[in-house]
Amino acid sequence: MKKTILLTLCVTISIMNTVVAQKQKKEDQKAIKDMCGCYEVNFNFTETFNYVDDSTYVPSEVKHDKGLEWVELVEDSKDKIALQHLLIVGDPAHPHIVKHWRQDWEFENTDLYMYNGDNEWTYVSLPKNEVKGQWSQKVFQVDDSPRYEGSSSWVHVDGKSYWENTTTAPLPRREYTKRSDYNITLRRNRQEITETGWIHDQDNDKVLREAGKEDVVIAQEKGYNTYTKVDDSKCVSAQDYWKKTSAKWTLVRSKWDAVFARDKNLSLEDKVDNKQLYKYLFSEEEYQNEADISTVIESFVKK
Template identity: 40%
Template sequence: MTNVRTFFRTALLATALVAAPALADGPIADRGEAVETAQFERDRATILNMAGDYKVRFDMQESTPWMAGYEPLDRKISGGHESVRVIEDTGTKIILQHLLVVGSEGEEFVIKHWRQDWEYEPEKILAYTGPNSWEWMEMPERLRNGRWSQTVYQVDDSPRYAGWGEWQDSQGIRRWRSNWTWRPLARRDAVRDPVYDRYASINRHQLTPTGWIHWQDNTKMMPDSAGEDGLAPVVQEYVLNTYDRFDDYNVAAADEYWAATADYWAAVRTQWDAVAEANGGIAIAEEAQTGTVISGRLLTIANEIKDGALSEADAIAEARQLITQATAEGAATAAEVAEANGEY
């Protein structure tokens, strides 16, 4: 799959973004086995504490324009109810699945939302490297000690973005901050066909007395041959997602959905992982409304399992075929673009 890897022509830039703040922080000195073990266990407890049932508030605001003439969008606030479940815990890897419960009382339905994987001292992360492409990137060995990666996946379990950082305590607050990461456009932006096509971001997670917050510092970037590394900043955006513990909604709906579809989604995760390992990453076409071009069908299949309209075996077989075909087509397109650009 050398051709596919060659296509990821933004990898060096992504590596620079991924490494910059971590290098600025420097390696974490060896603190001795007892301290390292205590810190590790505290980190785990903090991550696991993000599981639960919540009232969620999403607050998004563009602020400083970096491009002359650009008018920042109006602030957008939304919310809902979200259940977060631990679906895997191996000790050094914790997977949290988010499930949105929407609709009026008695008519609620569940939307499989984002997923976050936390891994202790990983050797590599699956990082976004530009439109339609993700690539494995090595985490520098001297920066692994004491750090956790967080990889965020889209609703269909395809990758979204990844970064690493250290859980720290300051001013009595427990915090995790990522390095710089590339991120694909969120649907709220992608559907508007904006001039920018990706974000350069720092993500932070902090526990609060009533739950936790996830806040993002996003620089929206556009292709620009005259810009540094072929990109130019357009506008700054700040996003604050607040999770307050709350269970006065149909929590059972989330658990019923997951009980019916968990094995299917486990098979989907395994298939994405197999493609990433075999190809050195993932190349797949995206669309504004749904993320990947197969996202809508993968989600519908899960609903058909829950409703009894499709057997689990047939569902898994179809999902595997969809992922295999879509990523093969994405890889072929990537290779064609690379060849056209004279990259191999």
């Protein structure tokens, strides 16, 4: 009798845990997909502290910028959601569309590429129990090459939904042509869904990493980017651009997926024939088929 009661109790607890986990996952999926749509974006960055014992040190300038951005849902499966950002710039009557960053979310994913400086990523395989209930966020460059990745749990409490993670990343575009005194950004990211859209909140360290030495924090910065939802009709130009070009970028993503599936450390060339990868792939005439796309991407992968 006692064994029967105990077995029944264990089954009941297991069912309750499964129901709770399924409810949590649905809330996570909704929060991620709530980042889709048309947004007025404000980008704000400022260097807060520096730790260089050098009177000639010049901190980065404060950056305030804004734009209109369409976030497209490009994949929505059981355990993966992919969002492509498209920036709308120029004359509103004749806008120019910039294929911007992409964020992929994968449920209980164990395979990550962690940035190690100087265009190198270290492959990491995490234990399954370490990522239980978590979502990894993988962020990619404009050419769909890797940028940064991390795994954490979405939190839904007091009417808030947010995801926080700390991970290493390359220098942001606003910095990498201007700064050479550090080679890693240690990013503390928080993405929070709000009533008006969402917020990307950052507290970052600017880190100098050299072989055989301890990491040195050169300076710190604050980033606060707000995405305010507006009517989708304001982003029609970006939606039209994606309809015309999505097939090509599907091929690009597929090629990169094949590279990542090798599950080994990755080192990329900055330029090939003095030209960066995005300049090849952004061509409207060339690199439109699978073979050409594969060849040019492989040319940037160091053997």
